[in-house]
Amino acid sequence: MIPASFDYFRPSTIEEAVDVLAGAGEEAKVLAGGHSLLPLLRLRLAYPTALVDVGRVAGLRGVSDRGDHVLIGATTTHDEVVRSPIVREHCPLVALATATVADPAVRHRGTFGGSLAHADPAGDLPAVALALDMVLEVRSPAGERAIPAAGFFLDYLESALAPGEILTGVRVPKLGPGWGFHYEKFHRTAQAWATVGVAAAVRQSNGTVEEVRVGLTNMGSTPVRATAVEEAARGVEAGQNGGLRRAAEQAAEGTDPPADLHAQPDYRMHLARVLTHRALLSASAHRSPAT
Amino acid sequence: MTEQLDTGVVAQQIKEHDVLDAPAGGSEVGRARRRKEDARLVTGRTQWTDNIQLPGMLHVAFLRSPMAHARITRVDTSAARTRRGVVAVFSGQDFAGEQGSLPCAWPVTPDTVIPEHPPMAVTTVRYVGEAVACVVAVDRYAAADALEAIEIDYEPLEPVLDMTEALAEGSPKVHEAGNESFTWNFAGGDIDAAFHEAPVVIERTYVQQRLIPSAMEPRAVVAQTDGDHYTLHSSTQIPHVLRVMLALTTGIPEHKLRVIAPDVGGGFGSKLQVTAEEVLSLLITRRLGKPVKWTESRSEGNLTVHHGRDQLQRIRLAADANGRIRGVQVKLLADMGAYLMLVTPGVPLLGAFMFNGIYKMDAYDFTCTGVFTNKMPTDAYRGAGRPEATYAIERVMDELAAEIGVDPMEIRRRNWIQHSEFPYTTICGLTYDSGNYEAATDRALALFGYDKLRAEQSDRRERQDPVQLGIGISTYTEMCGLAPSRVLGSLSYGAGGWEHADVRVLPTGKVEVVTGTSPHGQGHETAWSQIVADSLGVPFEDVAVLHGDTATSHKGMDTYGSRSLAVGGIAVVRACDKVKEKARQVAAHLMEASPDDVEFSEGRFRVRGTGTSQTIQEIALATFAAHNLPDGFEPRLDASATFDPENFSFPHGTHLCAVEVDTETGATAIRSYVAVDDVGNVVNPLIVEGQVHGGIAQGIAQALFEEAVYDSDGNLLTTTMADYLLPSAADLPNFTTDRTETPATSNPLGVKGVGEAGTIASTPAVVNAIVDALRPHGVHDVRMPCTPERVWRTLRTEGGEPA
Secondary structure: OOOOOOEEEOOOOHHHHHHHHHHOOOOEEEEOOOOOHHHHHHOOOOOOOEEEEOOOOOOOOOEEEOOOEEEEEOOOEHHHHHHOHHHHHHOHHHHHHHOOOOOHHHHHHOEHHHHHHOOOOOOOHHHHHHHOOOEEEEEEOOEEEEEEHHHOEEEOOEEOOOOOOEEEEEEEEOOOOOEEEEEEEEOOOOOOOOOEEEEEEEEEEOOEEEEEEEEEEOOOOOOEEOHHHHHHHOOOEOOOOOOHHHHHOOOOOOOOOOOOOOOOHHHHHHHHHHHHHHHHHHHHHOEOOOO | OOOOOOHHHHHHHHHHOOEEEOOOOOOOOOOEEOOOOHHHHHHOOOOOHHHOOOOOOEEEEEEEOOOOOEEEEEEEOHHHHOOOOEEEEEEHHHHOOOOOOOOOOOOOOOOOOOOOOOOOOOOEEOOOOOEEEEEEEOOHHHHHHHHOOOEEEEEEOOOOOOHHHHHOOOOOOOOOOOOEEEEEEEEEOOHHHHHOOOOEEEEEEEEEEEEOOOOOOOOEEEEEEOOOOEEEEEOOOOHHHHHHHHHHHHOOOHHHEEEEOOOOOOOOOOOOOOOHHHHHHHHHHHHHOOOEEEEOOHHHHHHHOOEEEEEEEEEEEEEOOOOOEEEEEEEEEEEEEOOOOOOHHHHHHHHHOOOOOOEOOOEEEEEEEEEEOOOOOEOOOOOOOHHHHHHHHHHHHHHHHHHHOOOHHHHHHHHEOOHHHOOEEOOOOOEEOOOOHHHHHHHHHHHHOHHHHHHHHHHHHHHOOOEEEEEEEEEEEOOEOOOOHHHHHHOOOOOOOOEEEEEEEOOOOOEEEEEOOOOOOOOHHHHHHHHHHHHHOOOHHHEEEEOOEOOOOOOOOOOOOOOHHHHHHHHHHHHHHHHHHHHHHHHHHHOOOOHHHEEEEOOEEEEOOOOOEEEHHHHHHHHHHOOOOOOOOOOOOEEEEEEOOOOOEOOEEEEEEEEEEEOOOOOEEEEEEEEEEEOEOOOOHHHHHHHHHHHHHHHHHHHHOOOOOEOOOOOEOOOOOOOOOOOOHHHOOOEEEEEOOOOOOOOOOOEOOOOOHHHHHHHHHHHHHHHHHHHHHOOOOOOOOOOHHHHHHHHHHHOOOOO
């Protein structure tokens, strides 16, 4: 890797990290696992003047049960997320989606917080964050604040993080009993980004769908919450021949998917409809044991 | 902490488990041995070119054209010269007087247009990525940083990006001489008669997309000089050819230029080249008197490693009503890119004799036009010409079967050369020396469960299952083991196709083999050791194989075209024979017997009918001491051999592929893949297995994943592996492989090449399967790579759904 030169800082506390970042200027970037940032540096598509490496900041890594939610530290690696019993028990959708991220090597380095802060709509986790109404905790010299996922992803690679703010952790609300989950990822090779991904959560009772949450990956400049599907699915009969297919027909509503070498927008919209149906079916077939 | 790999430990582990399977009788040939070179290769602790560090070495970075076609109107390197660590900055003008033209060794016709090809563009750029300037600096970072300070103004010219449009009247021109490089024709039999009133005529156009060879090791060059002699390390397949060509291009006398290919991490034809970077590195080191290194990045490689395939194939086939082929006519457009490189125009010719495949026919007609475009030049890529030909004939055989309504395997049986008909001279004039298509096919069908899968296919069709099943067949052959020198001469190639070997028995009885082939991952060191161990009766471990350095291996034609074993391996056998004959003279002398009474087996010379014997190691020491040798005997137990084959080798096989196609999304999934290959006798089954696996993967990659894409301005869009998709093991099925062994009759080992067979076979097997799955939907072709989107769109247009 032959990037342009930059200053490198490796703080060991969050206070120090916030200070260093504040002093490093507007062109400084936070480095966690590096699996999104380093390719940009390698291709000289980004020229940060400084990197603040939060990889060894104490207290940012790990998963804890906080009663009504699970707190995932920003520098927790994807692999740690997938293996966490707390995540698997209380937010299985996070585990399902994270397990599809790239390959094992990437999952051992890449971090949960990093992939949200990078705000790539083709990443698998932003759509999950939307679907589950996660809340992102950030720190700056001004103090702490919490940003709901719905207000976090502003544009392509652009989040609500202000200059000087560092993502410290993510609250994942526990959804309670009766829910089933699925992440349907459509990609051309195992390591490729999702052409389209669908994060689905379905709560049903006595064969009737009571509540649905759907987040879409790579269907616009930000991850997309498929609210039309969620409304259309409420109250329909579950199962192959129920109303989920009709609800899934709404999946492309309001999306503005990108064109690239792997798919044109009309194909992505078609995929969103087909995959949403499949995701809803799978989610309703794999209800969590808590039911 | 990650555990550190210890090369010694890995080597020990490999050694402890080195033989996985051995033939009865204890011979080395036929033994499934792990490769002796693997420990250093897989741990990376070896002399890769980029690992070389020389005192005072400088680093080169190239500035590359962002324009597909433009005139260079201004170059200003002054700001770059002032950057940190910069030693020198050069543009094309600085080399104009000495850089010569990159060579093309294969002018296929007397009137082939071979444009001047300056290693660094001077006045005009003709493809995105062409070198326009370079920085020489104290490290790679300084060199890359300073590139950004070079200012170049371009006056844009209209790019030529489509072959058909390039040949149309009024097209902008890549070169003054026009966009056609050559047209080459070859015919056998009466093609008009074959098509006249033929009951069945199939006509199809197939697109061989442009591919980017992706060797694991990027290209790298280290050049140095003492002011008189020059040494060039390069990650190349062809150190010997390169030395000759660089001498001719740069004017450095051949005897003052040493070329070394150290361990090389793959090539697939992409390192069968004389590159701009190799020439320029020599020129820079000549200019500065200091050693220099250049190592490409992956994106730089995608832009400027020569590309592969890129043909537009129009194929017509005439047949009788029962499906017997009467004739095949092929009209090919081959994209040369912006220049002709080492063998660019010859690649389609290597396929010209293969569009008939394994089939008998009355007539054949082939025409190829080489076309210039403003893209990276194309050249040899694994299979070079034969995958393209095999694809077209194997695809069209399926179309023929569909047209007359018989099973695609049956149509092949009706047309292929029967085992009893070998040796068989084809309509193209090649003599296939041996083959048994029936045996390979029967074995493949049994392993595949053909009938059961056909039953499942009909069931899914009846049920209108959204996931349809398709079965693809590829009964391929290919010509390899390049090549009889006379044949190459008749095709206007600039060199011969022989190969050289030296075998020397050292005083202690150990053996050194010097081979003119140049391994870059194939396992020559292991295979040659097995051959020598059997021939001289020495332990496998006692053989060392030297290669890749023109100072130690003075003569060779290097490695490509599945030639190493079938040509280079035979040179080793011949040299061993000569050594044995010398040793026999010494043995007879020492044992006071007539040489005619001395027989040799398992490393021991015995006087027939007596208990007297001498080992080859004893003979070696006696020859070294030279105290008591036959009168006039030169005290040396070494020999050279140069082998020029009389014929190509013709591996063949039957590949069967079952693909599930999701008609809702267009996604395809290979469910099973069976390959039964016949590569003649086998020296090391494990190496053969590896070649077959890798080859199949690479062919599947063309069918499903890989494509170099240029936009309408001539910018390459697939410059990273996120855009240029290579499958990994996770994307491929388990392959079921097996072999039949029909020995080649053209060489004493009975071997055929295996390096390209898998790639040649697998692409049509996969696409045939996809088309087979969708045929009831009205689909008769899907353009490669068969991406989900392309399958989906094909279904919507061919399948009658609204587009």
